Structure formats: structure tokens, C-alpha cells
Amino acid sequence: MSNRLYSPKLSEYTKIEGARFTAKDFCETLDGGQAFRWHRTDQFTDATPEYFGVFGNNFAKLKLGSDGQVWGAFRLDGKKISEHAKELAEYLDCGTDYESVRKRLRATRDPAMLRALEIHPSLRILRQNPAEAIICFICSSSKRIVQIKQCVQLLAENLGEELSEGVFALPGFDKIADAPIEVLRSCKLGFRADYLKKSAEKIRRDKFDPMSLRELPYEDAKSYLTSLSGIGDKVADCILLFGASRFEAFPVDTWIKQAMTEIYSTPADAKKIRAFAAEKFGDLSGFAQQLIFAAKRKNLI
Structure with missing residues (x-):
């Protein structure tokens, strides 16, 4: 999707305090399956990645400087740029002490975890709006990331609020509940x-x-989440980890099942894998999952 489709007037770039990444981890955090509303701009490079996207009612362009600092430019909507920057910092979970989190995982002395921490020294978990996470992860079932992005974008365009020309927020649950099923299927x-x-x-x-x-x-x-249609254990844990910042949630998909059976010789049973992860990594098992997932998906562990 080209950023030429999105041309709202933007602010100057402003520094996002507390947001620093390696280029690889910046891309993995925004575009590795945690969220589905970020797209590469035409100026994207592997060394200095740049994305545009919508979070909540905010449209932003994010770029990573050569020093690892995140900068954001925001749609001019009457809100102070400092408020936009604060909301983005919260979305990027800048309030969590990730060095302390990594220190606790290093203390496990688990070889695979130590390797994953080395590969992804600045990966973090997005702190998304839980309602948006529910919507996006229901859409995600049995689809690849590029397909999920397309579905979510069509849902926003058909039912969401138009923030400016070509820029749409995701709809709320009332809009979705009232929508004809044909409109939802057209997405x-x-x-x-x-x-x-x-x-x-x-x-x-x-x-x-x-x-x-x-x-x-x-x-x-x-x-509660698994009482909703289309939400099983894996999707519920994705919503809790990526939408509610519940680091104890451990989503088990095909990649994680393969990684856990190969690395830790666990049974190929999702419930037993979650129990193993909870015992080994405690209340940080969800962050451990994301590190293992990212490294395994690239065949690095």
C-alpha cells in the first residue's frame, strides 16, 4: 500500500522520548504481527525504516534515525503535538522498563532465551487499544499479515470515522454490530x-x-474473550498480550509450537506448552514468546 493514498497535512517530526530500537526490532515490533495498521512508506530503507499508519484516532508517520531514535510526524487536527507524542509513546510502551524485563529473562540462563535476547535487543510489545486488538485478531484467523492488513483497512474504510481524506479509524463495536453482514463480508x-x-x-x-x-x-x-465468537485460546492470548499488555499471556501458534517442541522438547499440545512457559518464564512468558517467535520465524534459533 503506497503512502500516496494518505496525504493529510503533517507536523514536523518530533522526538519520541524513550523510544529507541535497532532497525530490525523497529520493523518487527510494528510490522511483525502485533498490529496490522502500519505500512512502509516510499522512503523505507532497511537501515532507516519508516512507516505510516493509524492508531486510535491518530495518523502518524514514524521513522527511525541512524542512531536508533524514533521520530513521529502527526496529522494536524488541533491537538497539541506534545499530546500526540505522548499517546504514541504510550502505544510504543515507553513506560515499561524493558531493560529490567530483559535482565529478569537473562537470569533464567536459558540458552535459547539468551540467544533470542541477543538477536532482538530492543524488541518490545505494543500497548494497543484492547478494543482494536479484539477486532484485528478476530480478523486474523487463518490469514497472513498482508491479508489481515487488507481486511482491517477495508473495515475501517467501510465503517470507520474518516479522520481526513483517505484516513480512517477502526469502527467501534456499535457500528460493527449494526452493520449489515454483507458489508462486513465485503471487507x-x-x-x-x-x-x-x-x-x-x-x-x-x-x-x-x-x-x-x-x-x-x-x-x-x-x-470473557473466549466466550466471544471466533476467539479461542491463541487469539485470546494475542489480544491480552498485544492489546492489554498482559505479559503472562502466551499465544501458541504454529511457529511457537514448532519452536517449543524443537528447543524444549515439549509435547505438541498448546495447553502443555503454555504451562511449561509459565513455569519457565513466569509472568514474562508473553514477552519471552515474542522473542522466541521473532527469532524462530527467521530461523535464527
Whole structure:
């Protein structure tokens, strides 16, 4: 998707405090399957990657300097640039002390984890809006990242608020619940259209606040999510990890199942793999998962 489709007037680039990455980890964090609304700009290079995208009601271009510093330019919408920068810093989870997190994982002295930490020294977990994570990960079932991005973009264009010409926020659950099923299916969702509509209807009926996923006990939060249509254990854990910052959530997909059976000789059973990870990595098992996932996907561990 070319950034020529998106041409709102933007601010000058501003430094995002606390946001530093290697180029590889910047790309992996934004474009490795945690979120689906970021796209490479025409100025993207491997050494200095640059993306454009929407988070919440914010449109931004993000670029990585040669020194690893993240810079952001934002749609001019009357809000102070400092407020945009603060919201982006929260989205990039700049409030978490990742050095302390990495130190705790290094203390496990697990060879595979030490290797993954070496490969990805600045990877982090995005702190997305939980409602957006629910929507995006219901759309993600059995699809590749490029396909998920297309579905999510069509959903925003068909039902979301137009922030400026060509720039759309994701719709809320009311809009999705009220939408004709034909509109949802036109977003290339296939069978996921029914899942998304039924889930939106239940969330509205229950008056459930997705932000509560950050505070509820983990098992209660996961139990509610798996009561929604189209959400099993893996998708629930993706929502909790990438949308609710629940580092104890350990999504098990094909890549992780392969990695855990090969590296740790675990049974090829998702429940047993999650139990093994919880015992080995504790309340950081979700961050450990992302490190292992990223390294294994590139055949580096």
C-alpha cells in the first residue's frame, strides 16, 4: 500500500522520548504481527525504516534515525503535538522498563532465551487499544499479515470515522454490530464476518468495557474473550498480550509450537506448552514468546 493514498497535512517530526530500537526490532515490533495498521512508506530503507499508519484516532508517520531514535510526524487536527507524542509513546510502551524485563529473562540462563535476547535487543510489545486488538485478531484467523492488513483497512474504510481524506479509524463495536453482514463480508472477512458481528453484539449486550482486560485477573479476562465468537485460546492470548499488555499471556501458534517442541522438547499440545512457559518464564512468558517467535520465524534459533 503506497503512502500516496494518505496525504493529510503533517507536523514536523518530533522526538519520541524513550523510544529507541535497532532497525530490525523497529520493523518487527510494528510490522511483525502485533498490529496490522502500519505500512512502509516510499522512503523505507532497511537501515532507516519508516512507516505510516493509524492508531486510535491518530495518523502518524514514524521513522527511525541512524542512531536508533524514533521520530513521529502527526496529522494536524488541533491537538497539541506534545499530546500526540505522548499517546504514541504510550502505544510504543515507553513506560515499561524493558531493560529490567530483559535482565529478569537473562537470569533464567536459558540458552535459547539468551540467544533470542541477543538477536532482538530492543524488541518490545505494543500497548494497543484492547478494543482494536479484539477486532484485528478476530480478523486474523487463518490469514497472513498482508491479508489481515487488507481486511482491517477495508473495515475501517467501510465503517470507520474518516479522520481526513483517505484516513480512517477502526469502527467501534456499535457500528460493527449494526452493520449489515454483507458489508462486513465485503471487507474480505469470509467466515470471520459472522464472528466479528456476533462478538460486537455480545460486547454491546454485556456492556463490556475492553479496557477492563488490563485489570481483570488473567483467567477472568481470557474467559470473557473466549466466550466471544471466533476467539479461542491463541487469539485470546494475542489480544491480552498485544492489546492489554498482559505479559503472562502466551499465544501458541504454529511457529511457537514448532519452536517449543524443537528447543524444549515439549509435547505438541498448546495447553502443555503454555504451562511449561509459565513455569519457565513466569509472568514474562508473553514477552519471552515474542522473542522466541521473532527469532524462530527467521530461523535464527
